[in-house]
Amino acid sequence: MKVSVVGTGYVGLVTGACLAEAGNDVVCMDVDADKIAALERGEVPIYEPGLEPLVAENVAAGRLRFTTDMDTCVDHGLFQFIAVGTPPDEDGSADLRYVLDVARGIGARMDDYRVIIDKSTVPVGTADKVRSAVGEELAARGQDLEYDVVSNPEFLKEGAAVEDFMKPDRVILGCDNVRTGALLRELYAPFNRNHERVITMDVRSAEMTKYAANAMLATKISFMNEVANLCERVGADVEMVRQGIGSDPRIGFSFIYPGAGFGGSCFPKDVAALERTARDHGYTARMLQAVEAVNAEQKTVLERKIVARYGEDLTGKTFALWGLAFKPNTDDMREAPARRLMEGLWARGATVRAHDPEAMDECRRIYGERADLTLVDDRYTALEGADALVLVTEWKPFRSPDFDHIAATLRDPVIFDGRNIYDPAVLAPHGLAHVAIGRPQTTAGEG
């Protein structure tokens, strides 16, 4: 089937490459000429496991092409996926400028039936706006062509994007007529082979499903962070509590890890947008407000623990940071807890030596050259001259490091463990103290 995808970011590029892998003929379009030029050279501008070979194979097989030309894009696909960004506006609402630009671009060019698919995360009612934008452009040209607008939100996680797209938990199709539903079922059939994954519903419910899913997941995390903060105050260990409650299948073990707060390009912006939608409809979403407030506070938790040990003024102190990306297996630093931490430490006069397996270029792009930030290629080099180690992102290579080496290199042999990945009973015999989230602090030598 002929597919066009507008926007070649995390969602658009993965959608295009996976649909091409399934045998479709795909054109991916972006306004960013540098990005398209890189993709044409076979370079994938983001770090996403498995994506680069997938793109390369499908380009070589002639099933995947890239363009900056909207005429080519609209001319090519029966399916026109909209996968552009929906960043937060100043008031927290989703900025639909890019989505509606694309809708108008399609309406201004199409000369045959098209299925226009919203894959971007957009507030309830956006499909109506897309439909109107396309209709207005057609009317301006005196054209009366048929088209359908579908909501097909994406649920992939960064770092596992290809896997999530290939084996989705569910494919949500929000469409108002049987014909479009059948066409999309056919397109998604290769991803629906093992068991039924397609859930068809009305457009507004599909749009709401995306926000409800992200808000529910963010709620689980803020809830656990609140429990962790309580554990510290009452002398309980949140890691025990996590296992204790996760074993109830009604609660489950997924997404109940406490930590240094949730980041990324989705949860913070989508919770804010849903809260804004509620306000626009005269409803105060108190739970969502609490989820945001707890998360904002949680992003300062590591800084507060550092201050509790060394005092408010950190002038002359140096901290080794392991992990800059907002989660492992990505180079994305949007809303990353590491950013809030570094900015807090710098404001108190401290210096940071940081290492991340993939996000150091992104960090350089964001912060440029600064005297109080040194980025190093090796996790152990980050420890040199440092007072303490702060673990912010739980990349696999950080899980079982040489603890003796860490203890021997740090001025103060302590690990601030922002993701609770270390066992204090393992650290103590190596002479390392452990300050974690919602756990009793241990000093070196304790078991």
Ligand SMILES: NC(=O)c1ccc[n+]([C@@H]2O[C@H](COP(=O)([O-])OP(=O)(O)OC[C@H]3O[C@@H](n4cnc5c(N)ncnc54)[C@H](O)[C@@H]3O)[C@@H](O)[C@H]2O)c1
């Ligand atoms: N990143 C994720 O994990 C994820 C997962 C599910 C859903 N989403 C949602 O999907 C949407 C896209 O997210 P993303 O992370 O892929 O964004 P992104 O910022 O990585 O990519 C967006 C791309 O759209 C391009 N673009 C902007 N305007 C354009 C236009 N008029 N024509 C063509 N291209 C244009 C940009 O140049 C950019 O390359 C957002 O609504 C996001 O909330 C993201």
Ligand SMILES: O=c1ccn([C@@H]2O[C@H](COP(=O)(O)OP(=O)(O)O[C@H]3O[C@H](CO)[C@@H](O)[C@H](O)[C@H]3O)[C@@H](O)[C@H]2O)c(=O)[nH]1
């Ligand atoms: O138990 C947990 C799980 C996650 N996190 C944090 O939550 C954030 C988001 O993690 P994750 O959901 O794995 O990454 P995203 O790529 O942001 O994916 C989310 O956002 C996407 C964009 O909407 C959705 O498509 C996905 O389904 C949804 O999981 C990260 O900072 C994690 O460290 C925790 O603190 N504790």
